[in-house]
Amino acid sequence: MVRFLLSLVIGLVIGVIVGLYLGWFQFPVEYLDSPIGRLDPQYRDTYTVMIANGYRSDGDALAAIERLRVLGVADVPDFVFQQAERYIANSRDLGEIRALIALSEGLGRTSPQFDSYRQATVPEGG
Amino acid sequence: MNAQIPRDSRYYRPRRALSWGALIFGILAGLAGGLYWAWQVAPVEETDTAPWQLNAQSRANYVVAIMVNYGYDSDLGAAVSRLLDLRPPGDPVQYVADIACDLARSGYVDSASGERAIRTMMTFYRNQGRAGCADQLIPLFVGPTPTPQSTVFEIPTLPPPPTKTATPPPDPNEQGSTPVRVVPTVAPQGAFDIVRLERFCDADTPGIIVVQVQERDGTPLPGQRVRASWRDGESVFVTGLKPERGRDYADFTMEPGVGYTVDMPGQSDPSQVVTSEICNGPTGQDTYSSYRVVFRPSF
Numbered sequence: 424m425v426r427f428l429l430s431l432v433i434g435l436v437i438g439v440i441v442g443l444y445l446g447w448f449q450f451p452v453e454y455l456d457s458p459i460g461r462l463d464p465q466y467r468d469t470y471t472v473m474i475a476n477g478y479r480s481d482g483d484a485l486a487a488i489e490r491l492r493v494l495g496v497a498d499v500p501d502f503v504f505q506q507a508e509r510y511i512a513n514s515r516d517l518g519e520i521r522a523l524i525a526l527s528e529g530l531g532r533t534s535p536q537f538d539s540y541r542q543a544t545v546p547e548g549g
Numbered sequence: 550m551n552a553q554i555p556r557d558s559r560y561y562r563p564r565r566a567l568s569w570g571a572l573i574f575g576i577l578a579g580l581a582g583g584l585y586w587a588w589q590v591a592p593v594e595e596t597d598t599a600p601w602q603l604n605a606q607s608r609a610n611y612v613v614a615i616m617v618n619y620g621y622d623s624d625l626g627a628a629v630s631r632l633l634d635l636r637p638p639g640d641p642v643q644y645v646a647d648i649a650c651d652l653a654r655s656g657y658v659d660s661a662s663g664e665r666a667i668r669t670m671m672t673f674y675r676n677q678g679r680a681g682c683a684d685q686l687i688p689l690f691v692g693p694t695p696t697p698q699s700t701v702f703e704i705p706t707l708p709p710p711p712t713k714t715a716t717p718p719p720d721p722n723e724q725g726s727t728p729v730r731v732v733p734t735v736a737p738q739g740a741f742d743i744v745r746l747e748r749f750c751d752a753d754t755p756g757i758i759v760v761q762v763q764e765r766d767g768t769p770l771p772g773q774r775v776r777a778s779w780r781d782g783e784s785v786f787v788t789g790l791k792p793e794r795g796r797d798y799a800d801f802t803m804e805p806g807v808g809y810t811v812d813m814p815g816q817s818d819p820s821q822v823v824t825s826e827i828c829n830g831p832t833g834q835d836t837y838s839s840y841r842v843v844f845r846p847s848f
Contacts (some may be wrong), residue, residue: 426566426567427571428571429566429567430567430568430569430570430571430572430575431568431571431572431574432575433552433567433572433575433577434571434572434573434575434577434578434579435575435578435582436573436575436578436579436581437575437576437579438575438576438577438578438579438581438582438583439579439582439583440579441576441579441580441583441584442579442581442582442584442586442587443584443586443587444583444585445580445583445584446583446584446588446591446592447587450664451587451592451593452587452588452592454595454598454602455575455601455602456603456604456605456606457595457598457602457603457604457605457607458594458603458604458606459603459606459607459610459611460609461595461596461598461803462598462599462600462603463596463597463598463599466598466599466600466634469615469631470611470836471616472618473615473617473618473631474614474617474618476617476621476622477614477617477618477620477621477666478617478661479621480617480620480621481617481620481662481665483661483662483665485662486660486662486663486666489662490613490614490617491608491609493610518752525711532760536681540552542686
């Protein structure tokens with residue numbers, strides 16, 4: 424009887440470990456019908472840049488806030504500001520940085536390090 | 550005494566430390582329990598949701614974002630590529646029209662920004678020859694709404710129509726076309742090469758240019774702009790608009806007897822001139838020759 428119980432317990436432990444590994448890592452639950460607030464960070468960044476470009480097109484800051492609010496961020500201006508600073512720090516695409524800076528400043532948040540990017544836009548505008 | 554007990558009796562076999570039956574039963578039970586726990590009780594927390602996993606409302610929000618961005622840069626290739634991230638059921642441009650229709654019927658249109666976004670969507674899909682119910686609900690008033698460049702992108706279908714619609718005049722900013730061979734207006738950057746250009750004869754697909762744009766390893770590249778040029782004009786189309794034929798697929802209908810070159814504007818040199826002529830298909834039936842062109846990155 425002890426032999427039987429020992430074998431059962433060992434089998435259960437092995438099975439649970441394998442089951443958890445498969446369920447969490449190999450074949451994790453794939454979600455559908457997710458809210459946009461759960462987007463992968465790279466897509467959140469892309470979404471924000473697209474909205475920022477929309478702001479550059481129409482200058483409607485309120486619409487940009489409404490469109491970004493669905494991401495579930497508490498402070499939209501700060502969220503955009505943080506992304507702009509992160510994009511600058513990571514030397515991301517200049518057009519995307521300019522879009523984020525434009526929106527960030529449109530929402531009332533600016534930084535001295537934005538200056539050089541604004542200046543960089545002058546020749547193109549001229 | 551021993552003669553009365555069979556040789557294969559368990560009394561003669563050495564006793565194993567484990568019971569195989571109990572072990573296997575335990576593994577199966579543990580496996581079931583572990584999977585139940587991992588999938589139902591404590592599933593992995595969702596942190597890497599892709600656009601195609603979004604719910605309907607969020608997908609609409611994402612499409613609006615793509616469209617307001619398109620309203621800014623008029624980059625059709627980028628817009629289509631992002632739409633394909635949503636894995637739309639069928640034509641991604643028609644998907645925009647359908648979402649515009651839904652939004653136009655909802656309270657979304659009550660705000661000026663919402664109405665502006667829908668108009669941008671309408672401009673987008675109407676330029677691609679699609680239609681939706683938003684066309685009847687909202688007039689396409691082009692006031693403050695930024696309009697994309699006036700290029701009309703022709704997206705031919707299979708089987709190809711017997712006649713091709715008139716094409717727009719070339720962009721006035723671009724140089725005029727030469728009588729025989731059209732030189733790309735943007736200096737090629739050599740980003741893509743034509744790795745395959747072959748003629749084929751198939752009665753099911755007469756007189757078309759099939760274009761595929763791929764990574765070097767053959768991975769499809771959707772949303773890439775491809776241009777077919779001929780003596781009197783040109784047409785730009787985008788890969789991935791027929792996902793049922795492949796995310797790297799685009800096609801263009803040729804007029805018989807007209808010479809065409811194919812290139813990726815600003816990214817490749819033009820192909821040699823190809824012409825659709827009468828040929829014999831595999832069944833011996835007369836049809837028009839077609840071409841397959843494959844682009845891949847140079848480096």
